[in-house]
Amino acid sequence: xxxxxxxxxxxxxxxxxxxxxxxxxxxxxxxxxxxxxxxxxxxxxxxxxxxxxxxxxxxxxxxxxxxxxxxxxxxxxxxxxxxxxxxxxxxxxxxxxxxxxxxxxxxxxxxxxxxxxxxxxxxxxx
Amino acid sequence: xxxxxxxxxxxxxxxxxxxxxxxxxxxxxxxxxxxxxxxxxxxxxxxxxxxxxxxxxxxxxxxxxxxxxxxxxxxxxxxxxxxxxxxxxxxxxxxxxxxxxxxxxxxxxxxxxxxxxxxxxxxxxxxxxxxxxxxxxxxxxxxxxxxxxxxxxxxxxxxxxxxxxxxxxxxxxxxxxxxxxxxxxxxxxxxxxxxxxxxxxxxxxxxxxxxxxxxxxxxxxxxxxxxxxxxxxxxxxxxxxxxxxxxxxxxxxxxxxxxxxxxxxxxxxxxxxxxxxxxx
Numbered sequence: 001x002x003x004x005x006x007x008x009x010x011x012x013x014x015x016x017x018x019x020x021x022x023x024x025x026x027x028x029x030x031x032x033x034x035x036x037x038x039x040x041x042x043x044x045x046x047x048x049x050x051x052x053x054x055x056x057x058x059x060x061x062x063x064x065x066x067x068x069x070x071x072x073x074x075x076x077x078x079x080x081x082x083x084x085x086x087x088x089x090x091x092x093x094x095x096x097x098x099x100x101x102x103x104x105x106x107x108x109x110x111x112x113x114x115x116x117x118x119x120x121x122x123x124x125x126x
Numbered sequence: 127x128x129x130x131x132x133x134x135x136x137x138x139x140x141x142x143x144x145x146x147x148x149x150x151x152x153x154x155x156x157x158x159x160x161x162x163x164x165x166x167x168x169x170x171x172x173x174x175x176x177x178x179x180x181x182x183x184x185x186x187x188x189x190x191x192x193x194x195x196x197x198x199x200x201x202x203x204x205x206x207x208x209x210x211x212x213x214x215x216x217x218x219x220x221x222x223x224x225x226x227x228x229x230x231x232x233x234x235x236x237x238x239x240x241x242x243x244x245x246x247x248x249x250x251x252x253x254x255x256x257x258x259x260x261x262x263x264x265x266x267x268x269x270x271x272x273x274x275x276x277x278x279x280x281x282x283x284x285x286x287x288x289x290x291x292x293x294x295x296x297x298x299x300x301x302x303x304x305x306x307x308x309x310x311x312x313x314x315x316x317x318x319x320x321x322x323x324x325x326x327x328x329x330x331x332x333x334x335x336x337x338x339x340x341x342x343x344x345x346x347x348x349x350x351x352x353x354x355x356x357x358x359x360x361x362x363x364x365x366x367x368x369x370x371x372x373x374x375x376x377x378x379x380x381x382x383x384x385x386x387x388x389x390x391x392x393x394x395x396x397x398x399x400x401x402x403x404x405x406x
Contacts, residue, residue, distance in 0.1 A: 008199075008200055008201065009196060011200055012196075012198060012200050013194070015189070015200070015332075016189045016191075016192070016194065019186040019187070019189040019335070020186070020187060020189065022186060023183055023186045023187045023364070026183070027183065027360070027361060027364060030356075030357050030360060030361060031357075031361060033353070033357060034133070034354075034357040034358065034361065037129075037353075037354055037357070038129065038130055038133060041129045041354070042128065042129055042130040043128050043129070043130065044128065044129050045127060045128055045129070046127055046128070046129050046132045046354075048166070048167070048168040048169055048172050048352070048355060049167050049168070049169060050169060051169040051171050051172065052349070073353075074353045074354065077353035077354070077356070077357045078353050080357075081179055081346070081351060081353065081356060081360075082346075084179065084182055084183055084186075084360070085179075085182060085339050085342045085343065085346070087182070087186050087335070087339075088182060088185075088186060088335035088336040088338070088339040089336075089339055091186075091335070091336065092204075092207075092336060095200065095204055104266075106265070106266065107201060107204060107205075107266065110204055110205055110208060111204050113208050114204060114207045114208055114211055114336065117208070117211040117212055117215065117340060118211060118336070118339060118340055120215070121211075121214075121215050121218070121340050121341065121343045121344055122343035123343075125215060125218065125219075125341075125343055125344040125347070126219075126344060126347060126348070
């Protein structure tokens with residue numbers, strides 16, 4: 001498993017596949033959510049002129065799963081968006097593992113640093 | 127306007143933005159925010175949130191095609207992402223402090239600057255300069271890319287602190303305005319760090335998704351990302367960008383680029399005027 005990673009070119013190929021897989025999954029979920037949303041709300045009127053914050057945190061994922069199981073369209077779209085945001089994060093996690101397998105300490109540390117910034121913003125950032 | 131009509135119109139215009147963005151290499155995000163605020167009268171914070179999501183989608187979606195060519199450098203990308211993600215955190219933090227009028231004016235300025243860059247790049251050809259920088263080897267940033275005849279062309283990276291600082295700025299803009307700021311990233315790599323153009327553009331594309339992800343969590347928590355708006359924008363831009371990449375070889379890019387330059391110039395002026403008058 002680790003041996004096939006021991007090369008920058010192969011790492012990039014695998015990252016490319018990983019990213020595309022993430023985007024396909026995320027857009028499928030978002031598309032489904034949008035279809036449900038249109039089914040429920042097609043004839044309502046829209047207003048995005050004024051900003052009303054609907055904060056959503058990762059801590060609300062229980063709420064998200066609950067919403068999804070009840071067929072709440074907005075919750076399904078949110079899950080798709082979370083999948084999309086997770087895609088580049090997964091790429092950085094992958095880089096940490098791959099550089100570790102290459103026994104490249106400098107770049108393991110650099111990738112881990114990028115991952116730390118990403119996780120900080122996802123969990124604590126306001 | 128009903129939700130159905132609004133969603134379809136937003137999807138169609140986002141597709142057009144994604145298509146033009148892919149064909150001209152400027153990305154779709156930069157026209158999306160003015161489009162949503164000026165045409166659809168969406169609050170700029172929702173527009174920025176939706177744009178940021180579409181930026182992650184296109185960057186990640188295009189990555190597989192780019193890496194297959196072997197131009198991008200995973201090390202240069204990862205090294206500079208330290209700067210862009212930290213910048214993106216600062217930008218997302220500032221976005222809540224800065225009044226929306228100021229955001230609009232700043233966005234207009236970025237549009238004017240992009241138009242100017244785009245106009246200039248048509249005439250001044252890039253010159254590859256081989257440089258000798260020991261730090262480039264130490265940080266393992268030196269690399270090679272396939273040349274036209276299949277041979278490997280080696281390159282080194284120069285002016286690393288300056289490039290790193292500029293990447294921090296690119297990340298801040300990205301976090302503040304919800305754009306990929308690809309133009310600034312390419313400028314930092316290609317002009318300042320003297321990284322070959324093809325390596326710069328493909329690596330920049332790779333970096334955009336990670337940079338945007340660093341501010342996306344913050345935007346999500348602040349409620350900038352409205353699902354019903356973000357969905358048609360994300361899907362539209364992605365659809366347009368994929369179509370654009372497919373027809374790229376057949377399109378007359380120079381003509382498109384000129385048209386696009388004038389479009390973003392006009393949008394930039396309109397953003398500044400509306401921001402100034404307090405209409406945004």
